[in-house]
């Protein structure tokens with residue numbers, strides 16, 4: 616489908632205030648949209664459903680589904696043209712002091728051995744003169760962050776969310792499984808050949824060890840890669856890839872609940888870190904640091920010509936896949952307000968001012984597309 620038709624359908628759908636999610640998987644040149652035909656708020660019951668899931672950080676709250684059976688899916692592989700923009704000016708509202716105090720409180724709890732690591736976060740509100748156009752912002756995100764999972768999600772009963780996340784929660788194709796441990800941040804200054812401090816190495820190792828330990832009974836032939844430096848927009852992170860084959864315990868819900876929230880967005884021990892976050896952040900993360908993506912997607916695989924059986928009938932089969940991402944580098948749009956969500960991992964070696972600056976740098980992933 617042409618890119619023009621693709622976006623015209625989305626705009627028509629959005630004007631009717633019907634739910635949709637447009638997205639592009641990392642390192643692909645395909646953009647898909649799921650256009651839900653009614654405005655019902657479908658909820659996940661047990662993760663056996665098929666559709667696009669949008670789950671909050673606090674998993675006790677409802678995860679939302681756009682079921683494939685209630686939707687139409689479109690796809691385009693054509694390049695998008697982003698119209699020249701006049702820069703948008705905005706006012707920023709954040710509370711640095713509150714966040715610095717939160718970081719210090721987290722370090723104190725770690726020094727008292729109550730926690731090993733905790734990810735603390737905040738929101739930042741940008742106020743613009745005119746309402747922001749989500750479709751234009753989505754196109755700019757797509758053009759800027761090809762290696763990310765880029766999305767624009769809308770439901771009239773929930774709101775509008777956009778993001779470009781570098782982090783996979785899990786990916787499953789038949790019984791092939793992969794995930795990643797992503798943590799540690801520094802600015803990208805033109806090279807991937809950089810040194811990392813002990814603080815970042817430890818912070819990432821905690822995530823990696825947790826994921827390996829958590830999955831060891833569910834995954835056969837587990838392979839854990841070397842830690843490498845990866846680029847995400849103008850930032851660098853440390854990343855380990857963890858792959859293997861799902862054994863007989865293929866229960867998707869159990870698998871998701873084991874992993875989410877990983878110490879890349881919550882902390883360790885998991886329950887204590889979660890309690891620290893809920894008691895001390897003093898705002899609702901909502902869908903930030905939750906997860907989203909394709910759940911139990913069936914794709915029909917057509918045979919190559921020549922692969923025919925005796926009755927000369929071609930074999931085709933269905934392939935099932937799930938691709939879920941952690942909702943980072945994201946924002947919620949509310950008319951003239953863009954609410955940006957951001958956090959960072961705190962360990963005993965954290966320096967409050969540096970951690971604050973890291974959150975400021977992370978918000979630039981989103982701010983850059985608003986002002987571009």
Ligand SMILES: C=C(O[C@H]1C=CC=C(C(=O)O)[C@@H]1O)C(=O)O
Pocket residue numbers: 734736782797798799800852878879880943944956957958959960961977
């Ligand atoms: C929690 C966030 O990032 C996570 C992913 C990569 C690096 C992180 C860090 O260095 O703190 C975080 O664990 C965020 O961007 O809001």
